[in-house]
Amino acid sequence: MSSFPLSRPPTVDAVDVDAAPPREKPRFAVGDVVRVRDLHFGGHSRCPRYVRGRRGVVARVDVAAPIPEVEAHRRERVLDPTYGVRFDAAELWSDAAEANAPVHVDLYEQYLEPA
Amino acid sequence: MSDDHAHHPEPLTDVERRARALEELLTEKGIVSAEFIDQVVETYAQDIGPMNGAKVVARAWVDPEYKQRLLADGTAAIAELGIGGPEGDYIVAVENTPDVHNVVVCTLCSCYPWPVLGLPPTWYKSPPYRSRMVREPRTVLAEMGCDVPDDVEIRVWDSSAEMRYLVLPERPPGTDGVSEEALAATVTRDTMIGVARP
Numbered sequence: 390m391s392s393f394p395l396s397r398p399p400t401v402d403a404v405d406v407d408a409a410p411p412r413e414k415p416r417f418a419v420g421d422v423v424r425v426r427d428l429h430f431g432g433h434s435r436c437p438r439y440v441r442g443r444r445g446v447v448a449r450v451d452v453a454a455p456i457p458e459v460e461a462h463r464r465e466r467v468l469d470p471t472y473g474v475r476f477d478a479a480e481l482w483s484d485a486a487e488a489n490a491p492v493h494v495d496l497y498e499q500y501l502e503p504a
Numbered sequence: 505m506s507d508d509h510a511h512h513p514e515p516l517t518d519v520e521r522r523a524r525a526l527e528e529l530l531t532e533k534g535i536v537s538a539e540f541i542d543q544v545v546e547t548y549a550q551d552i553g554p555m556n557g558a559k560v561v562a563r564a565w566v567d568p569e570y571k572q573r574l575l576a577d578g579t580a581a582i583a584e585l586g587i588g589g590p591e592g593d594y595i596v597a598v599e600n601t602p603d604v605h606n607v608v609v610c611t612l613c614s615c616y617p618w619p620v621l622g623l624p625p626t627w628y629k630s631p632p633y634r635s636r637m638v639r640e641p642r643t644v645l646a647e648m649g650c651d652v653p654d655d656v657e658i659r660v661w662d663s664s665a666e667m668r669y670l671v672l673p674e675r676p677p678g679t680d681g682v683s684e685e686a687l688a689a690t691v692t693r694d695t696m697i698g699v700a701r702p
Contacts, residue, residue: 437611437664439638452594454666471665473596487642490658495665 413453415470416498421447423474424504425496433461436500443480444504448493449473456499470498545623553622554693556587557670560620561696562688564597565675575599578670582620591668592619598661599672600701605652606659607645607698608669609637617668621693628697638662648699671698 417423427442428434435457451473455466475493478486516524530536560582564571574581578595582588595617598606610616611634616624627633636644641658645651652658661669673695679687694700 435612435664437662439611449596449667452666471667473667482639485639487640487658489654489656490641490660492638492660492662494662495667497665 411468412470412498413468415450415453415472417447417450417470417472417501417503419447419450422504423447423472423501425474425500426502428500430458432458434458436496437494439481440474440476440494440496443476445474445476445480445494447472448475451495454497456497472496472498472501474501548618548623552589552619554620554691554696555688556585556622557617557620557693557696558688558691559585560587560597560670561672561691562684564672565679565687566684571599571672574672582670587619589619591615592617594667595620595670596661596667597670597672598659600674600698602656602674604657604659605645605698605701606661606669606671607637607641608661608663608671609634610663611635611638612664615663615668617670620670621696625693645699650700652701671696673702676702 422444423446424444425436425440425442428436429441430436449472451471453468453470456469459465459467472495473493474496475491478488478490478492481492527538527541531538560574563585564574570581570584573584574597578597579588579593581597582592582595600606610628614624614629614634616628633644638660641660642652642654645658663669673691675687676690679690690702692700692702695702
């Protein structure tokens with residue numbers, strides 16, 4: 390039997406986790422063009438790698454929910470608004486994109502900036 | 505969960521061994537009991553499953569006002585039928601039309617609307633489905649036997665945060681006089697994930 394680490398050694402210090410104050414009031418509205426911040430966090434995150442740095446349009450404003458990075462690494466529930474963001478396939482995959490196949494990704498506000 | 509029924513069991517995969525190790529640790533530390541895990545699996549395998557989602561879809565097919573409420577607030581409309589629970593706090597229903605086909609994936613793990621569909625099938629949790637469905641959905645759907653015409657937009661929904669998605673398939677043609685119950689019996693799990701069309 391080969392072995393595997395049950396969990397990887399921590400690569401995140403508590404101080405690395407953004408100590409943003411809780412936010413419940415959404416900063417973006419439906420139709421806003423946003424860009425996903427190109428962050429590379431060394432621990433648990435709910436920001437899919439394939440949308441980092443990409444531009445999308447806010448399609449839905451959803452609930453405020455605990456920031457996953459903070460909850461996982463600091464064991465605190467700090468609220469952040471969440472959104473459904475629509476990305477054109479060409480924005481994500483360039484020439485390899487299939488036509489007529491946009492992707493909606495659900496993202497926390499801390500991942501987004503105005504574009 | 506016991507799997508000592510086989511005389512020559514398949515060797516466990518890495519993922520299975522990892523799950524087994526976690527389960528044993530959680531049990532050992534008294535955080536969950538083995539019975540609790542069995543109970544959850546049994547409940548979702550037998551009592552809660554795609555039949556719940558099928559009821560929601562059939563109701564939406566026969567009752568246009570219900571369909572409006574479902575598309576406006578999935579969680580509330582589904583609760584009207586007495587359906588709700590873990591992984592179903594925020595359910596978004598997305599409607600297939602002649603011009604739009606919806607399909608659901610969770611690229612980060614296996615988020616899935618448990619109260620309406622039960623537990624996710626193995627392929628839904630597999631890395632190829634999760635990575636390819638966002639990148640080449642039309643190809644993956646065709647491989648799964650679901651041909652979506654080129655002029656139909658495919659909307660992929662990656663449930664990467666709090667929302668869980670239920671696809672509302674198109675009502676099959678020629679079912680005008682069919683009862684709600686009979687319609688519900690025709691709705692499959694795969695059409696509600698969006699990897700099949702009725």
